[in-house]
Amino acid sequence: MPHDETIAPDSALARLAESGRLAEVVDVASPVRAELDAAARRYTRPLHVRVSGRPGSGRDTCVRALGARLAVSAARDGASDDDADLWVHVLTGPARQADRDVLDTLPTDRTLVLLGKSDTHRDRQVADAVAAECAEGIGRPVHPVSALLACADVTEAELDLLRRMSATGETVPVMSGGFLAAGGDDERSTRTSLLRGLDRAGIGIALDLLAREPGGTDPADNDPAEINRELWARSGFDDLIPAIRGCMEPVRQWRLIELRARLEGVAARGPDRDAVEHLLQQAYRPATEVA
Ligand SMILES: Nc1nc2c(ncn2[C@@H]2O[C@H](COP(=O)(O)OP(=O)(O)OP(=O)(O)O)[C@@H](O)[C@H]2O)c(=O)[nH]1
Numbered sequence: 001m002p003h004d005e006t007i008a009p010d011s012a013l014a015r016l017a018e019s020g021r022l023a024e025v026v027d028v029a030s031p032v033r034a035e036l037d038a039a040a041r042r043y044t045r046p047l048h049v050r051v052s053g054r055p056g057s058g059r060d061t062c063v064r065a066l067g068a069r070l071a072v073s074a075a076r077d078g079a080s081d082d083d084a085d086l087w088v089h090v091l092t093g094p095a096r097q098a099d100r101d102v103l104d105t106l107p108t109d110r111t112l113v114l115l116g117k118s119d120t121h122r123d124r125q126v127a128d129a130v131a132a133e134c135a136e137g138i139g140r141p142v143h144p145v146s147a148l149l150a151c152a153d154v155t156e157a158e159l160d161l162l163r164r165m166s167a168t169g170e171t172v173p174v175m176s177g178g179f180l181a182a183g184g185d186d187e188r189s190t191r192t193s194l195l196r197g198l199d200r201a202g203i204g205i206a207l208d209l210l211a212r213e214p215g216g217t218d219p220a221d222n223d224p225a226e227i228n229r230e231l232w233a234r235s236g237f238d239d240l241i242p243a244i245r246g247c248m249e250p251v252r253q254w255r256l257i258e259l260r261a262r263l264e265g266v267a268a269r270g271p272d273r274d275a276v277e278h279l280l281q282q283a284y285r286p287a288t289e290v291a
């Protein structure tokens with residue numbers, strides 16, 4: 001078996017694995033059928049992302065955002081399973097040595113680098129400029145995102161508070177103590193959850209959204225779901241979709257390599273060796289050549 005060759009993405013092996021019909025190459029009573037089924041299930045498992053970054057960079061929030069906005073399964077570095085297809089490394093500014101050390105260990109063609117907490121920059125242009133500076137420093141694309149905005153879940157009570165703030169022109173001071181105390185005991189828990197959920201910059205963005213149409217006809221005035229959608233749209237997570245798509249072919253290739261290794265193990269154990277060897281030979285032949 002020519003191990004150095006990449007496996008043709010249009011090979012019969014790839015097609016069989018993707019259609020979940022791998023086990024059909026052996027008889028229903030074959031002792032290897034269950035192993036082939038397990039190999040096929042593993043090959044078609046959902047994409048799994050591992051999120052890395054320096055402490056406090058926003059890894060846990062990014063894991064939540066990937067799940068909430070892109071329906072992608074993710075875990076942060078240090079999680080026990082070691083099953084990632086794709087890596088996401090979160091920067092908070094130009095890469096430090098610790099970031100470079102981690103990036104050096106990750107597969108370039110299956111790693112995205114993010115500039116996290118993009119909401120903390122004055123506006124999108126500034127965040128883009130910082131991301132461009134980060135990209136220049138490491139010689140690869142860096143995507144500005146706000147995982148916090150991507151996870152925004154403004155409640156009715158929080159939206160009411162935002163409306164009151166908008167009406168009185170209240171802004172969030174740099175020191176959060178004043179913001180939390182401003183509404184007295186009645187508002188303290190709503191102020192706390194709003195600050196935890198959106199942070200200072202996110203509250204500012206929400207207030208800008210409410211101020212967009214002073215007449216109050218904007219749907220964001222009336223509906224938490226609408227303002228949440230607006231905040232998600234500003235998170236930058238949608239912009240990750242093409243970048244993730246761009247990693248899919250290398251992901252597929254790695255899964256095929258893993259599948260091949262697994263099938264070689266099945267073949268080596270003996271039962272139905274010929275059928276499994278035949279399957280392995282199809283890794284290099286386009287599906288159209290195989291009857
Ligand atoms: N403004 C802002 N804050 C964020 C964002 N993402 C995370 N944070 C905040 O940063 C702090 C750390 O976030 P985590 O997601 O726990 O980061 P982590 O890398 O898991 O950090 P540790 O668990 O402390 O090692 C929390 O207070 C988050 O609310 C973001 O996009 N914008």
Ligand SMILES: [Mg+2]
Pocket residue numbers: 059060061
């Ligand atoms: Mg954390």
